[in-house]
Amino acid sequence: MHSDLERVITLQRLDSAAHDAQRRLADEPARAQALDARLEAARQRLASAKDRLAANQNARRAIEKEVAVHQGRLSKFRDQAMAVKTNQEYHAVQKEIGFAQTEIKTLEDRILERMLEADDLSSSLKRAETDLAAEQKAVEAEHKAMTSENSELTALLARITVERAEIVRAIDPHVLKIFELISKRRHGVAVAEARDGICMICHVRLRPQVFNTVRGNDAITQCDSCQRILYFSPAAASATPANVPQTAR
Numbered sequence: 065m066h067s068d069l070e071r072v073i074t075l076q077r078l079d080s081a082a083h084d085a086q087r088r089l090a091d092e093p094a095r096a097q098a099l100d101a102r103l104e105a106a107r108q109r110l111a112s113a114k115d116r117l118a119a120n121q122n123a124r125r126a127i128e129k130e131v132a133v134h135q136g137r138l139s140k141f142r143d144q145a146m147a148v149k150t151n152q153e154y155h156a157v158q159k160e161i162g163f164a165q166t167e168i169k170t171l172e173d174r175i176l177e178r179m180l181e182a183d184d185l186s187s188s189l190k191r192a193e194t195d196l197a198a199e200q201k202a203v204e205a206e207h208k209a210m211t212s213e214n215s216e217l218t219a220l221l222a223r224i225t226v227e228r229a230e231i232v233r234a235i236d237p238h239v240l241k242i243f244e245l246i247s248k249r250r251h252g253v254a255v256a257e258a259r260d261g262i263c264m265i266c267h268v269r270l271r272p273q274v275f276n277t278v279r280g281n282d283a284i285t286q287c288d289s290c291q292r293i294l295y296f297s298p299a300a301a302s303a304t305p306a307n308v309p310q311t312a313r
């Protein structure tokens with residue numbers, strides 16, 4: 065293979081890898097934010113479960129105070145019942161006693177409802193605590209993975225810079241200029257595989273003599289349509305494409 069053609073293929077592979085690494089690094093703040101939001105949501109769920117249980121307990125205590133008031137009245141009426149002189153007074157006090165008893169019964173039913181509700185709220189609270197602990201563990205693990213990915217990608221970018229500089233030193237400056245120009249115009253993809261007479265990136269059919277030249281892999285040949293530098297991969301002609309990305313146009 066033409067040595068500069070081999071170099072532009074390698075340059076493209078390095079540039080594409082660097083581009084992917086940079087994009088992944090650029091995504092990090094958003095990913096970290098999403099993790100923090102997940103944790104915050106679990107904290108919120110726990111806080112609101114605690115609030116609901118506290119509200120339930122407050123409501124129950126308020127009802128218990130009301131019960132105490134009515135029980136005070138009840139014992140006062142019972143004392144009065146001992147001291148009544150007339151039948152009329154007796155009936156009046158009995159009626160008050162009946163009212164107070166009904167009131168107490170109603171309030172006690174409400175306390176029972178609150179207690180049943182408290183059981184559900186306690187289980188919800190326990191679930192929210194377990195969920196938060198699990199989220200904390202998962203989020204911590206993902207942060208850790210992100211940190212190690214960050215150092216891997218940073219190291220990769222450093223290696224790519226070194227390797228790229230070596231190629232740039234060795235390549236014909238004119239070829240490098242073509243590569244850089246097309247790379248700039250074509251979203252960072254300056255090299256394309258030609259297969260079955262077609263540019264595999266812009267999908268335009270090449271003139272037969274152009275494809276023939278490309279098949280030799282012995283010159284810097286550009287696609288008439290997208291201007292990318294073309295190469296031919298005998299192995300890929302019947303299998304998968306080479307390591308040059310096929311997505312950009």
Ligand SMILES: [Zn+2]
Nearest residue numbers: 263266287290
């Ligand atoms: Zn093309």
